[in-house]
Amino acid sequence: MLVDSHCHLDFPDFADDLDGVVRRAGEAGVGILLTIGTHITRYDQVVAVAERFDNVYCTVGIHPHEAGTEPAADVETLLRLAQHPKVVGFGETGLDYYYDKSPRERQRDSFRIHIEAARRGGLPVIVHTRDADEDTAAILAEEMGKGAFTGLVHCFSSGPQFAEKAVEIGLYVSASGIMTFKTADILRDTLAGVPLDRLLVETDAPYLAPIPFRGKRNEPAYVAHTARRLAEVKGVAFGELERASTENFLRLFSKVKP
Ligand SMILES: [Zn+2]
Numbered sequence: 405m406l407v408d409s410h411c412h413l414d415f416p417d418f419a420d421d422l423d424g425v426v427r428r429a430g431e432a433g434v435g436i437l438l439t440i441g442t443h444i445t446r447y448d449q450v451v452a453v454a455e456r457f458d459n460v461y462c463t464v465g466i467h468p469h470e471a472g473t474e475p476a477a478d479v480e481t482l483l484r485l486a487q488h489p490k491v492v493g494f495g496e497t498g499l500d501y502y503y504d505k506s507p508r509e510r511q512r513d514s515f516r517i518h519i520e521a522a523r524r525g526g527l528p529v530i531v532h533t534r535d536a537d538e539d540t541a542a543i544l545a546e547e548m549g550k551g552a553f554t555g556l557v558h559c560f561s562s563g564p565q566f567a568e569k570a571v572e573i574g575l576y577v578s579a580s581g582i583m584t585f586k587t588a589d590i591l592r593d594t595l596a597g598v599p600l601d602r603l604l605v606e607t608d609a610p611y612l613a614p615i616p617f618r619g620k621r622n623e624p625a626y627v628a629h630t631a632r633r634l635a636e637v638k639g640v641a642f643g644e645l646e647r648a649s650t651e652n653f654l655r656l657f658s659k660v661k662p
């Protein structure tokens with residue numbers, strides 16, 4: 405069984421065929437789906453998806469793109485919303501200096517608030533970082549110094565130094581369809597260096613469909629293509645990658661009880 409550790413099933417892209425999307429995931433051997441919160445104001449919709457399917461779980465948080473427009477997160481609210489049995493982590497949060505859709509100061513404040521919720525709530529934080537590796541690494545290291553928390557860097561697309569740093573401070577790394585792209589040699593080399601017991605796989609659906617679906621709407625079933633490529637890159641059998649990435653997911657997201 406595989407896990408899609410990061411998708412966005414509440415997005416309008418899936419409104420017409422959500423049952424089909426979840427069914428096809430099952431047929432492709434993807435047994436657990438984690439749908440990720442991006443807006444506190446969409447919490448009800450995200451939780452509703454998780455409540456509708458036994459094998460779908462969710463997270464609560466504010467995407468860095470929305471840090472400037474969503475009501476600012478506070479730790480108590482995040483902790484309260486995470487008491488729902490299907491809410492198993494915080495995020496996605498982090499820093500996106502590529503699109504810069506929110507003021508960077510707001511992104512950093514929101515990021516630290518999510519980390520504090522993760523620390524106090526004992527649930528992992530899902531980190532998004534783009535063109536912001538230096539600040540992301542600095543905040544993660546500094547916050548880890550204040551008190552331990554768990555988490556992962558999702559849709560990993562950073563360089564080897566950042567990967568090493570993430571692993572060193574105890575975080576997990578999640579590979580998306582980007583690592584199947586033709587031009588992603590450096591990323592594949594970087595992922596090859598991440599220990600097998602720290603790797604997860606994800607789609608980030610509806611975005612970033614892996615080869616051979618690049619450019620189309622992505623969906624959780626396609627995570628199998630990323631997992632196959634990652635097994636090649638790691639030099640292990642597909643079954644071993646499948647087992648390791650699922651065990652890693654369940655160790656990290658310990659609130660998920662399949
Ligand atoms: Zn993201």
Ligand SMILES: [Zn+2]
Pocket residue numbers: 410411412440496608
């Ligand atoms: Zn996402």
